[in-house]
Amino acid sequence: MADVARLAGVSSQTVSRVSNGYAGVTEETRRQVLAAMKELGYRPNSAARALKRGEFRTIGVITFSLATTGNVRTLEAIATSAASQGYAVTLLPVAVPTQDEVSGAFTRLEELAVDAVIVIMEVHLLDAATLTLPPHVQVVVVDSDAGDHYTVVDTDQAGGTRAAVRHLLELGHGTVWHLGGPEGSFAAQRRADAWRHTLAEAGRTPPPLVRGDWSAESGYRAGLELAARPECTAVFAANDQMALGLVRALHEHGRRVPGDVSVIGFDDIAEAGSFLPPLTTVHQDFAEVGRLCVEAVLRQMREGGPERGTTLVPTRLVTRASTAPPPA
Amino acid sequence: MADVARLAGVSSQTVSRVSNGYAGVTEETRRQVLAAMKELGYRPNSAARALKRGEFRTIGVITFSLATTGNVRTLEAIATSAASQGYAVTLLPVAVPTQDEVSGAFTRLEELAVDAVIVIMEVHLLDAATLTLPPHVQVVVVDSDAGDHYTVVDTDQAGGTRAAVRHLLELGHGTVWHLGGPEGSFAAQRRADAWRHTLAEAGRTPPPLVRGDWSAESGYRAGLELAARPECTAVFAANDQMALGLVRALHEHGRRVPGDVSVIGFDDIAEAGSFLPPLTTVHQDFAEVGRLCVEAVLRQMREGGPERGTTLVPTRLVTRASTAPPPA
DNA sequence: CCAGCAAATGTTTACGCAAACATAACACCC
DNA sequence: GGGTGTTATGTTTGCGTAAACATTTGCTGG
Numbered sequence: 001m002a003d004v005a006r007l008a009g010v011s012s013q014t015v016s017r018v019s020n021g022y023a024g025v026t027e028e029t030r031r032q033v034l035a036a037m038k039e040l041g042y043r044p045n046s047a048a049r050a051l052k053r054g055e056f057r058t059i060g061v062i063t064f065s066l067a068t069t070g071n072v073r074t075l076e077a078i079a080t081s082a083a084s085q086g087y088a089v090t091l092l093p094v095a096v097p098t099q100d101e102v103s104g105a106f107t108r109l110e111e112l113a114v115d116a117v118i119v120i121m122e123v124h125l126l127d128a129a130t131l132t133l134p135p136h137v138q139v140v141v142v143d144s145d146a147g148d149h150y151t152v153v154d155t156d157q158a159g160g161t162r163a164a165v166r167h168l169l170e171l172g173h174g175t176v177w178h179l180g181g182p183e184g185s186f187a188a189q190r191r192a193d194a195w196r197h198t199l200a201e202a203g204r205t206p207p208p209l210v211r212g213d214w215s216a217e218s219g220y221r222a223g224l225e226l227a228a229r230p231e232c233t234a235v236f237a238a239n240d241q242m243a244l245g246l247v248r249a250l251h252e253h254g255r256r257v258p259g260d261v262s263v264i265g266f267d268d269i270a271e272a273g274s275f276l277p278p279l280t281t282v283h284q285d286f287a288e289v290g291r292l293c294v295e296a297v298l299r300q301m302r303e304g305g306p307e308r309g310t311t312l313v314p315t316r317l318v319t320r321a322s323t324a325p326p327p328a
Numbered sequence: 329m330a331d332v333a334r335l336a337g338v339s340s341q342t343v344s345r346v347s348n349g350y351a352g353v354t355e356e357t358r359r360q361v362l363a364a365m366k367e368l369g370y371r372p373n374s375a376a377r378a379l380k381r382g383e384f385r386t387i388g389v390i391t392f393s394l395a396t397t398g399n400v401r402t403l404e405a406i407a408t409s410a411a412s413q414g415y416a417v418t419l420l421p422v423a424v425p426t427q428d429e430v431s432g433a434f435t436r437l438e439e440l441a442v443d444a445v446i447v448i449m450e451v452h453l454l455d456a457a458t459l460t461l462p463p464h465v466q467v468v469v470v471d472s473d474a475g476d477h478y479t480v481v482d483t484d485q486a487g488g489t490r491a492a493v494r495h496l497l498e499l500g501h502g503t504v505w506h507l508g509g510p511e512g513s514f515a516a517q518r519r520a521d522a523w524r525h526t527l528a529e530a531g532r533t534p535p536p537l538v539r540g541d542w543s544a545e546s547g548y549r550a551g552l553e554l555a556a557r558p559e560c561t562a563v564f565a566a567n568d569q570m571a572l573g574l575v576r577a578l579h580e581h582g583r584r585v586p587g588d589v590s591v592i593g594f595d596d597i598a599e600a601g602s603f604l605p606p607l608t609t610v611h612q613d614f615a616e617v618g619r620l621c622v623e624a625v626l627r628q629m630r631e632g633g634p635e636r637g638t639t640l641v642p643t644r645l646v647t648r649a650s651t652a653p654p655p656a
Numbered sequence: 657c658c659a660g661c662a663a664a665t666g667t668t669t670a671c672g673c674a675a676a677c678a679t680a681a682c683a684c685c686c
Numbered sequence: 687g688g689g690t691g692t693t694a695t696g697t698t699t700g701c702g703t704a705a706a707c708a709t710t711t712g713c714t715g716g
Contacts, residue, residue: 011666016704046441048702050375051671066404076394079421091417093407112416113374216602245602274544274573276604339696344674376672379701
């Protein structure tokens with residue numbers, strides 16, 4: 001900076017003013033400074049800036065596994081959204097979702113140059129780590145019921161589930177089976193609860209819950225079980241991947257979809273419309289979730305306090321070809 | 329830090345030593361300092377550290393779209409790998425893959441607190457932006473032919489393609505069609521070139537190239553064309569999503585896979601084994617690519633210079649149920 | 657024609673840390 | 687017992703920036 005100042009024949013302070021776009025610099029001077037910057041290839045040192053300003057203009061995102069579409073889409077939206085506000089996004093991968101690992105991430109985080117954190121995670125793991133968070137770092141959580149401690153942004157799991165289950169009931173199915181996500185996942189928990197609740201509302205008895213782990217492979221295994229039950233004519237899968245595996249298992253055992261069994265997924269991943277048959281599913285607006293996270297976190301930074309409570313992003317049922325009335 | 333020093337009854341330098349784990353501090357003193365740190369909730373300020381040390385311990389990753397599995401897996405591996413070396417990863421999303429946007433990202437990058445950059449991108453866009461890179465920032469590129477300017481890590485596109493095409497020829501198909509990726513993508517280019525080359529080697533005439541844009545939807549559209557050609561009995565799709573759409577189109581037009589048409593994909597995404605039929609595809613080791621990127625970039629930082637040349641990560645043909653000999 | 661003021665620019669300082677250097681305390685040897 | 691080395695700790699300094707304050711310049715109005 002000093003070099004630039006010398007070359008432009010001004011003080012370093014004036015260089016700083018130009019570099020930060022402050023008013024009160026003559027057009028003439030400004031041009032000279034910019035020219036000098038260019039000539040010397042000057043770029044402001046962000047460490048010094050951060051030191052002086054006391055903020056990093058960076059948001060940390062804690063997540064384990066980018067294996068699920070949802071996390072990735074959300075992350076993408078967060079990054080884009082943050083960038084448009086002049087914030088960078090730093091990734092904090094947590095390899096194994098154990099309490100230790102999560103605490104570890106928070107510990108690393110403490111040394112990290114971030115002003116705020118967005119946690120995309122099954123957050124029962126978060127509780128014990130709470131205390132170690134540096135106080136001035138704002139937190140927003142996705143996909144969790146931590147609403148009484150943090151700001152939470154989530155999709156409307158219950159609404160989407162209700163729409164899916166009702167759709168199947170309206171087609172005439174006596175009841176709806178559920179291929180749920182892994183234990184310990186709040187999204188899975190929510191969807192299972194809403195499934196049970198919607199059936200109860202309609203006076204139907206929920207069949208036993210079948211569990212997968214979100215993967216297509218686990219959906220396939222579950223499908224092997226369900227294919228053996230002729231009374232099962234409608235399945236609500238907790239995500240599209242499991243639905244995919246489920247359909248494959250049904251198909252391999254001669255149960256046609258949707259002729260014999262109707263299947264609904266959740267997420268509406270990009271490929272869902274190209275499955276065989278094209279999958280009816282619940283669309284989630286991950287981009288909106290990401291956007292809201294950034295908005296919330298920036299608002300918190302301005303206002304200084306965490307807001308409690310949960311913001312829900314609506315879901316939408318996308319009807320394709322994997323659902324139909326039950327066989328006569 | 330000064331507060332900690334005062335409370336522990338030592339100098340701030342000693343606090344620094346403890347905080348950085350230097351030798352030459354009595355066990356006694358160390359304990360007192362640690363206690364003081366804990367009591368005051370001391371967190372080292374990373375901006376000040378970075379300023380003093382002249383490095384950020386952060387790697388920037390430039391990518392557009394996290395829509396493709398490959399990019400995401402690679403990113404994940406980069407993040408994990410970097411974390412294990414004590415480096416953070418900052419994400420630089422480029423919304424639209426235009427020259428301007430890319431240059432823009434590089435401009436933002438210049439202000440950004442990173443020591444090195446990994447570019448995951450179709451890199452013909454990179455060329456014009458090259459010059460603006462700050463000289464001390466090391467670059468590694470994924471998925472590109474920029475090997476003469478940068479260090480490049482890539483999967484062995486050609487090898488994978490050759491294995492796929494040969495597999496189909498060995499099954500007895502007269503020739504192999506190719507559902508290619510979008511123009512301007514180097515991966516797509518490589519795969520198409522290798523496809524042509526392998527056919528030529530075997531003395532077969534390549535049919536016209538059909539293009540998609542990586543999406544399942546585009547694969548479906550291409551499939552509509554191919555389904556109308558009875559002479560087409562084997563298709564090598566440039567990725568699994570397009571293969572998925574292709575299979576759906578074929579299925580809808582009464583062409584059985586693999587009975588009438590064999591289909592091979594590329595990538596081996598997690599769901600490929602659950603497609604109907606389970607997809608034969610070329611497995612890419614994205615995790616290895618990510619790991620090698622971090623390794624290369626850190627090595628460059630140590631050694632100060634960019635290494636030219638390309639490192640190839642081997643691929644592997646995964647034979648499932650979507651390929652078979654041609655109909656009699 | 658100069659007091660008085662605003663706009664443009666310069667000077668000083670501190671952000672928090674760690675490298676470099678300085679000092680103190682102690683052990684060991686001849 | 688004084689020199690010599692070794693280890694533990696303290697002091698000074700500067701990293702690059704921008705806020706706060708100081709100064710200069712140019713202009714206005716009475």
